[in-house]
Amino acid sequence: MKQKLTVNKLSMDIVVDGVTKKFGDKVALNIDKYIIHQGEIVGLVGNNGAGKTTLFRVMLDLLKPDAGCVTINGIVTNRSEEWKSVTGAFIDSGFLIDYLTPDEYFSFVGKISGMTSDEISSQLTRFEGFMNGELIGNNTLIRNLSAGNKQKVGIIGAMLTSPSVLILDEPFNFLDPSSQLAMKHLLQNYSVENGATIIVSSHNLSHTLDICNRVTLLEHGVIFKDMEKDNADMRNEIEQYFSGNLC
Numbered sequence: 001m002k003q004k005l006t007v008n009k010l011s012m013d014i015v016v017d018g019v020t021k022k023f024g025d026k027v028a029l030n031i032d033k034y035i036i037h038q039g040e041i042v043g044l045v046g047n048n049g050a051g052k053t054t055l056f057r058v059m060l061d062l063l064k065p066d067a068g069c070v071t072i073n074g075i076v077t078n079r080s081e082e083w084k085s086v087t088g089a090f091i092d093s094g095f096l097i098d099y100l101t102p103d104e105y106f107s108f109v110g111k112i113s114g115m116t117s118d119e120i121s122s123q124l125t126r127f128e129g130f131m132n133g134e135l136i137g138n139n140t141l142i143r144n145l146s147a148g149n150k151q152k153v154g155i156i157g158a159m160l161t162s163p164s165v166l167i168l169d170e171p172f173n174f175l176d177p178s179s180q181l182a183m184k185h186l187l188q189n190y191s192v193e194n195g196a197t198i199i200v201s202s203h204n205l206s207h208t209l210d211i212c213n214r215v216t217l218l219e220h221g222v223i224f225k226d227m228e229k230d231n232a233d234m235r236n237e238i239e240q241y242f243s244g245n246l247c
Helices: 052-059 082-086 102-112 117-131 147-159 177-194 205-211 234-243
Strands: 014-023 026-036 041-045 067-072 087-090 165-169 197-201 214-219 222-228
Touching: 014 052, 026 052, 026 222, 041 052, 041 177, 041 205, 052 067, 052 165, 052 197, 067 082, 082 087, 087 147, 102 117, 102 147, 117 147, 117 177, 147 165, 147 177, 177 197, 177 205, 205 234, 214 234, 222 234
Parallel strands: 041 197, 041 214, 087 165, 165 197
Antiparallel strands: 014 026, 014 067, 214 222
16 A cells, blocks of 8 residues: 655655666666766767666655665655656656547546646747647647657656756757757756756766756766766766777
């Protein structure tokens, strides 16, 4: 039975505590203690198979860890549903309801969170530049949209209700250069305006290093490096790691 807990609106930390996960004999995650503090924009980077998406799925209670737990806003995610009211996430197209149009999907997301039609319309104006006139009023079903526009629908859906915690897996994927730049500005402005806790994973190091004030490097499910942006060597260390030159 799910435990009902009181939500503390003042602290939106994400805490990963002693989380391990194996798939067969392969260790996918082995994280002792990892805290993402309220208001941080954290970039999670690593090569394919490093454990980024697995970590996100554990955070969102989509995957059960073998040991340990994750708390969002002080709530253990696999013991209560209440953290979901303050959390927005987009991992992949499986999060979408692809037999709806974008308008229908945004209406559905907003209304299950208690938003009125006017509030939904008002919120959507924040994303006009990002949508580039291609989504609102488009009667095409989500399943028939381009990969880039599906990505936009998912990201907007995750942000529509102004969540205090935002988790995005590879948000720059499938976006053209103009939309990638719009995505960067969208996240930066969202952080400033909402004081939200944001964690993104990305293979795009340039964008990640530009927008994040902290970067965590995963390797084989373990935190290999965790660096603040005020570390003058952060960019060099990250780039050297992916060049195979980090000692």
